[in-house]
Amino acid sequence: MSELKDRLEIWIKEYWGERCPDYCASCPCCEAWDAFDYLFQHGEE
Ligand SMILES: [Zn+2]
Numbered sequence: 001m002s003e004l005k006d007r008l009e010i011w012i013k014e015y016w017g018e019r020c021p022d023y024c025a026s027c028p029c030c031e032a033w034d035a036f037d038y039l040f041q042h043g044e045e
Contacts, residue, residue: 005040008036008039009036012032012033012036015032016028016029016032016033017029019033020033
């Protein structure tokens with residue numbers, strides 16, 4: 001599962017760039033990272 005997380009993180013960085021220091025509304029980068037956080041906030045040991 002964490003391998004998927006690593007690959008997804010690389011993929012998000014490639015397409016949307018590094019996470020913004022602060023969440024900005026209607027920012028595609030922040031939305032991508034928000035989705036990433038949502039996906040992995042549960043289930044990781
Ligand atoms: Zn942003």
